[in-house]
Amino acid sequence: MEVGYVELAIGSILVSNFVLMKFLGLCPFLGVSKRTSDSVGMGLAVIFVMTLASAVTAALYRHVLLAGTAEHTNVLEALGLPLPAGGLVLVLKTISYILVIAALVQFVEMVLKKSVPALYRALGIYLPLITTNCAVMGVALLNTTDWRGSAAGLPVHKAAFNGFCAGVGFLLVMLFMSGIRERLAEARVPRALQGLPIAFICAGLMALAFMGFTKLFGIAV
Amino acid sequence: MEEILPYLGPALAVLGVLAVVFGAVLALANRFFRVQVDPRQQRIEEALPQTNCGACGYGGCAAYAEAIVQGKADCDLCLPGGPETACSIGEIMGKEIAEFEPKVAVVKCQGSFANTFARFRYVGERDCRAAAATQYGQTACPYGCLGFGTCVWACPFDAMVMDAETGLPRVLEEKCTACGTCAEVCPKNIIEILPKDRYVHVLCRNQDPGKATRQVCKVGCIACRKCEKVCPVEGSAVHVAGNLAPAGLAAVDMETCISCGKCAQECPVNAIGNFRKLRREAKKQEAAEEAAA
Numbered sequence: 001m002e003v004g005y006v007e008l009a010i011g012s013i014l015v016s017n018f019v020l021m022k023f024l025g026l027c028p029f030l031g032v033s034k035r036t037s038d039s040v041g042m043g044l045a046v047i048f049v050m051t052l053a054s055a056v057t058a059a060l061y062r063h064v065l066l067a068g069t070a071e072h073t074n075v076l077e078a079l080g081l082p083l084p085a086g087g088l089v090l091v092l093k094t095i096s097y098i099l100v101i102a103a104l105v106q107f108v109e110m111v112l113k114k115s116v117p118a119l120y121r122a123l124g125i126y127l128p129l130i131t132t133n134c135a136v137m138g139v140a141l142l143n144t145t146d147w148r149g150s151a152a153g154l155p156v157h158k159a160a161f162n163g164f165c166a167g168v169g170f171l172l173v174m175l176f177m178s179g180i181r182e183r184l185a186e187a188r189v190p191r192a193l194q195g196l197p198i199a200f201i202c203a204g205l206m207a208l209a210f211m212g213f214t215k216l217f218g219i220a221v
Numbered sequence: 222m223e224e225i226l227p228y229l230g231p232a233l234a235v236l237g238v239l240a241v242v243f244g245a246v247l248a249l250a251n252r253f254f255r256v257q258v259d260p261r262q263q264r265i266e267e268a269l270p271q272t273n274c275g276a277c278g279y280g281g282c283a284a285y286a287e288a289i290v291q292g293k294a295d296c297d298l299c300l301p302g303g304p305e306t307a308c309s310i311g312e313i314m315g316k317e318i319a320e321f322e323p324k325v326a327v328v329k330c331q332g333s334f335a336n337t338f339a340r341f342r343y344v345g346e347r348d349c350r351a352a353a354a355t356q357y358g359q360t361a362c363p364y365g366c367l368g369f370g371t372c373v374w375a376c377p378f379d380a381m382v383m384d385a386e387t388g389l390p391r392v393l394e395e396k397c398t399a400c401g402t403c404a405e406v407c408p409k410n411i412i413e414i415l416p417k418d419r420y421v422h423v424l425c426r427n428q429d430p431g432k433a434t435r436q437v438c439k440v441g442c443i444a445c446r447k448c449e450k451v452c453p454v455e456g457s458a459v460h461v462a463g464n465l466a467p468a469g470l471a472a473v474d475m476e477t478c479i480s481c482g483k484c485a486q487e488c489p490v491n492a493i494g495n496f497r498k499l500r501r502e503a504k505k506q507e508a509a510e511e512a513a514a
Contacts, residue, residue, distance in 0.1 A: 038280075064235060076231060084227040091232045096239060103243035107250050114254035121284075188348060188374060 003147060003154070005161060011219050012165035018135045019173045020203070020210040025135030029170075029177060030199055032126060034185075039178035042126040043171030047164060049108065049130045050139050053101050054163025057140040058156045060096060065089045066152060097140050105131045139166045176206060261313050262290045268309040269299060276300040276400055289314065300398055323417040324399035326381075326392045328372075330411045331424045331492070332365035333387030337438040353408035361437035364426040366390070366411050372403035395503060420480040420497040423448075423459070435490075442492040448484035459484050 018024045025046070032042040067087035068074035076083045109127050112120040120127070130136060143162055144153035154162060180202050189198050269282040277298035279285040288294035289310060296316055297307035304323075343352050343359035349371040352358045358367045368388040373381045380396035381403060383389075390403075394417070404412040411426055423442060427434045431443030448459040458478040485493040 076235070081231065081234070082227075083231055088228065088232055088235060091228050092235060096236065099236070099239055099243065103247060106247055110247070110250045110254040113256050117256075191374075 003158070005158070007219055008158060008162050009165045009168075010217060012162055013169040013172060014210070014213040015216050015219050017169045017173060017210055017213075018138060018166050019170055020207040021213075022138065023207075024138040025133050025170060026203075028126065028129060028133060029174065030196065030203065033174055033177040033181055033199070036175065036178040036182060038126075039174040040171070042129075043167070043174045045126050045130055046133065046135065046170050047167030049101070049105055049127075049133075050136055050163040050167040050170075051160050052104055052108070052163075053097075053136050053140050054143050054166075055156055055160035056100050056104060057097050058143050058154060058159030060100060061089070061093070061144040062152055062156065065092055065096070069152070072152060093141070093144070097137060101136055101140065102131050135166070135170060139163050173206065177203065180206075259290045262286050264313050265289055265310055268302075268306055268313065270302045270306065276398075300400060324414050325394050325397045325417045326399060326401075326403055326412050327415045327422050327424075327496075328366070328390055328392060328412055329422065329424050329426050330364075330366040330389065330409075331440045331494070332360060332362055332438050333384075333389055335387070336440045337361050337365060350406070350408045358409070362427055362434075362441060364409060364411075364428065365438065366409065371406050371408075372412055375402050375406040377402060394500065395507075416475055417500065418480075419475055419478055420500060421478060421482055421485055421493060421495050423492060424494040425492040440491050443490055445489060447487050447489060448493060451483050451487040453481060453483060454479060 012018070016022055019026065019029050028042055028046070033039045062072045063075050065088045066072070066074065067083060067085070068077045074083060074087065105127065109120070112127070139162065143159040147154055153159070177199075181199060184198060184202070193201070263286075265286040266283055269286060271282050277285045277294070277300070279288055279294065285294060285298065289296060296310040296314055297304075299306045299310075338361050339359045340361050341356075341359055343355060345351055345355060347369050349358070349367040349369045352367045352369055357363045358365075360367055366389050368383070368390075370381075370383040370390060372390050373383050377400065378396050378398055380393045380398070381390050382393065384391045390412075399414045401414050404410070404414055409426065413422075415422060425438075425440065425442040427438065427441045431445065434441035434443050444461050446461050449457045449461055452459050454477050456477075458474045460474060480497065482495045482497060485491075485495040
């Protein structure tokens with residue numbers, strides 16, 4: 001059965017939230033969540049990059065790495081170039097995704113710097129940081145693994161949508177966390193737990209709470 | 222080896238094409254989306270320690286560098302970088318940096334257990350800010366230290382301790398970076414960030430008339446103006462401020478004070494503190510440690 005948009009959205013935002021259920025992208029989650037304004041900037045940047053990266057990597061996967069089938073063609077095969085049996089998935093998946101994400105972030109940074117300097121300043125250091133964000137890599141890889149028995153992974157438009165939702169889920173928990181940490185800054189925390197330790201404890205408790213979304217509406221993505 | 226060979230060609234070709242395409246796109250983007258940045262900004266960024274701590278008041282070293290280039294910020298705001306960074310930034314900007322002043326937090330209250338008393342027993346949250354919201358706090362002096370050590374908790378460098386004997390916070394000056402966090406959290410504004418090479422400070426914030434002050438604290442400033450009279454600096458470096466004649470609070474003028482300590486000796490209530498001995502000893506110890514190393 002094809003996976004629907006609503007299912008994807010609820011699945012990526014709540015049921016298998018990238019930060020609290022898959023534990024991906026924890027460094028920006030803890031590093032940039034001290035102030036709400038910062039975390040919103042980071043969250044928006046992540047949404048942006050995840051959506052683009054998902055679309056590009058899904059296209060790359062379907063039409064370059066994967067051996068062609070009736071549903072989708074392989075560019076190499078179409079050009080009459082030799083393609084090993086099973087395609088290039090095994091050898092090239094990870095490394096080509098790294099290339100795509102790095103180039104994409106660089107490109108987006110340049111464009112923003114020129115055309116929307118205000119947004120560029122707001123995103124500041126977080127934009128280049130996303131290059132090394134495992135959540136972006138994670139969503140790209142997960143989009144292109146088995147989905148309900150379809151080895152081709154998600155189609156490009158759904159992959160992009162899934163990336164967008166994963167970013168929204170990231171923004172959501174960033175907002176929660178920054179709210180908690182802004183309150184924590186005022187609270188009297190035992191000396192040994194000040195700073196990151198108490199943030200980790202909060203993150204753990206939030207992850208516990210998100211466990212409650214498991215199998216929400218019967219969705220297990 | 223046999224198994225790898227069929228993959229090798231296509232893999233290299235695909236990666237190569239991808240790399241060339243992305244390279245070309247980025248090169249074009251660099252051409253069309255290039256933004257002219259003041260070259261000084263780059264150099265200032267390199268001179269900064271890249272800790273992105275925010276002590277300068279800007280969101281990271283890059284933002285601070287930009288603010289300097291645009292003339293919005295001074296060159297000597299970087300605390301972790303210290304005087305060296307300030308000097309190198311000054312060189313880049315072509316500005317003469319007046320001697321980088323090392324600063325330190327000074328607790329301007331001497332209301333210890335022995336010197337003052339509590340008006341009532343405060344049993345709420347053990348936090349100065351909470352206590353200050355309860356009838357100005359439990360201390361007899363409405364300007365005095367509440368002694369719950371919020372500043373000690375707030376200090377990110379462990380540079381403050383509560384003195385169990387006096388009930389007042391003490392600054393460990395060798396650890397203090399003058400970041401000002403303690404001064405910010407203190408609800409009574411008792412802590413001030415002051416130049417380290419000025420030894421004499423009026424350790425009282427009480428602005429009430431002398432009689433009222435006398436009733437609540439043994440070492441409160443009574444605005445008697447003796448310090449003003451004894452000061453050898455022309456025009457006096459100590460001033461008793463305040464509109465009403467008997468009211469007011471002596472404050473030492475950092476620009477003109479020569480740290481002679483005469484006012485501290487003369488003060489009838491010992492409200493003026495002299496840090497000369499303390500800091501001289503710390504300096505000596507430091508020198509001795511350096512010599513040993």
